[in-house]
Amino acid sequence: MKQKSYLKRPNRGQCVVAVLCLMFILQMVAGISVAQAATGDDTGQPTETSVSETGIWAMKRWSPYWVGIGIGILSWIAFVLSDKPIGVSTAYAQTSGMIEKVLQGPQVETKAYYREYVPEISWTWMLVVGLVAGAFVSAMTSGDFRLQWVPPLWESKFGYSPVLRWAAAFSGGVVLGVGARWADGCTSGHGISGTLQLIVSSWIAAICFFVGGVVIAHIIY
Amino acid sequence: MLEKVHSKRPLQLLLGMAIGFCFGFLLQKGGVTRYDVIMGQLLLQDWTVVKVILTAILTGMIGIYLLSIPGLARLHTWSGSFGSTVIGGLIFGIGFAILGYCPGTLAGAAGQGSLNALIGGVPGMVIGAGIYAAIYPKLVDRVLKLGEFDKETIPQMLGVTPWPVIALVTLVILVILGILELTGA
Numbered sequence: 001m002k003q004k005s006y007l008k009r010p011n012r013g014q015c016v017v018a019v020l021c022l023m024f025i026l027q028m029v030a031g032i033s034v035a036q037a038a039t040g041d042d043t044g045q046p047t048e049t050s051v052s053e054t055g056i057w058a059m060k061r062w063s064p065y066w067v068g069i070g071i072g073i074l075s076w077i078a079f080v081l082s083d084k085p086i087g088v089s090t091a092y093a094q095t096s097g098m099i100e101k102v103l104q105g106p107q108v109e110t111k112a113y114y115r116e117y118v119p120e121i122s123w124t125w126m127l128v129v130g131l132v133a134g135a136f137v138s139a140m141t142s143g144d145f146r147l148q149w150v151p152p153l154w155e156s157k158f159g160y161s162p163v164l165r166w167a168a169a170f171s172g173g174v175v176l177g178v179g180a181r182w183a184d185g186c187t188s189g190h191g192i193s194g195t196l197q198l199i200v201s202s203w204i205a206a207i208c209f210f211v212g213g214v215v216i217a218h219i220i221y
Numbered sequence: 222m223l224e225k226v227h228s229k230r231p232l233q234l235l236l237g238m239a240i241g242f243c244f245g246f247l248l249q250k251g252g253v254t255r256y257d258v259i260m261g262q263l264l265l266q267d268w269t270v271v272k273v274i275l276t277a278i279l280t281g282m283i284g285i286y287l288l289s290i291p292g293l294a295r296l297h298t299w300s301g302s303f304g305s306t307v308i309g310g311l312i313f314g315i316g317f318a319i320l321g322y323c324p325g326t327l328a329g330a331a332g333q334g335s336l337n338a339l340i341g342g343v344p345g346m347v348i349g350a351g352i353y354a355a356i357y358p359k360l361v362d363r364v365l366k367l368g369e370f371d372k373e374t375i376p377q378m379l380g381v382t383p384w385p386v387i388a389l390v391t392l393v394i395l396v397i398l399g400i401l402e403l404t405g406a
Binding site for chain 1: 223226227233234235236237238239240241242243244245246247248249250251252253254255256257260261263264265269272273274275276277278279280281282284285288293294295296297298299300301302305306307308309310311312313314315316317318319320321323324325326327328329330331332333334335336337338340341342343344345346347348349350351352353354355357358360361365370372373374375376378383386387390398
């Protein structure tokens with residue numbers, strides 16, 4: 001993404017208010033998650049494993065609030081240590097550029113789009129490699145890893161139809177790939193990293209992602 | 222600050238991977254790498270995705286703006302336009318619902334063994350990004366610059382400091398999460 005940076009220094013009073021807000025939120029989230037741990041009804045999944053027995057790493061699901069806080073903190077780390085907002089979709093464009101380079105030779109890099117998004121192993125590209133590995137380890141440690149062609153919800157509507165599901169996933173992927181680059185970001189780059197910086201285009205993009213998605217989902221189901 | 226760390230390329234690639242690892246781990250633990258959870262959100266039946274995103278925005282927003290005071294974090298803002306953000310965003314939404322994953326959760330789904338993501342969605346997305354690179358020269362002047370937004374951030378648009386906006390966004394997010402909790406969604 002083409003980025004500019006800007007910095008505004010707030011006064012001391014505003015800082016104090018912000019810190020108090022943060023403490024209040026953490027307090028509230030902690031309260032909610034304790035209440036949910038007690039009732040165990042958060043995800044609708046049976047909570048046969050309790051925290052004390054097997055530890056949090058073996059749990060299949062964490063509270064969405066703890067996951068959200070974790071991702072928020074991860075964005076702090078990315079900004080401080082790498083001076084970068086977390087994003088994902090650039091990596092797909094770089095992958096496609098690198099494949100084109102193998103097939104057609106180095107002149108691919110002179111294409112207008114690849115001059116802006118150089119097809120190379122970048123920070124974002126490595127982030128996606130790590131993402132796959134992180135999801136794999138999370139699924140393995142909780143016994144949630146399973147090779148699955150057809151998701152249960154799809155099966156309940158369209159039956160066990162691996163070919164049809166593959167066709168939908170592939171064509172949906174193509175449309176998503178075009179849309180993510182057209183909008184210059186995805187649910188991570190716009191939906192989290194852009195919105196949290198209060199970027200106008202990111203809030204609009206995130207709303208469009210969901211509006212488009214909700215309409216089509218209701219047509220499909 | 223920390224420019225020395227930022228300029229070391231091998232270290233940065235390693236950091237990118239480590240951050241990605243934690244990101245993928247969290248997405249999988251949140252359940253949002255599952256097709257059923259994402260489609261449940263788009264069908265407005267399962268609000269897990271919204272809870273994760275809004276909590277991440279809240280935590281990230283307050284932290285990043287506080288970290289920017291001593292200069293530990295530098296904001297990276299960008300502009301947009303109707304032609305890019307709205308049209309592209311709606312195309313994204315269509316693909317999002319047909320595939321049932323977004324780009325990040327697609328990668329996570331591949332890692333947890335969802336073969337429709339690994340063998341269907343991932344190559345589809347790579348090809349889609351390639352198609353976009355091919356049509357980009359035709360779009361750049363005619364479509365992408367259509368209705369450019371004149372301000373990059375909401376505080377700039379309103380002509381205020383970020384702090385009142387942060388307070389308002391915090392309040393709105395807490396109210397939405399509160400309603401979701403009270404209605405048992």
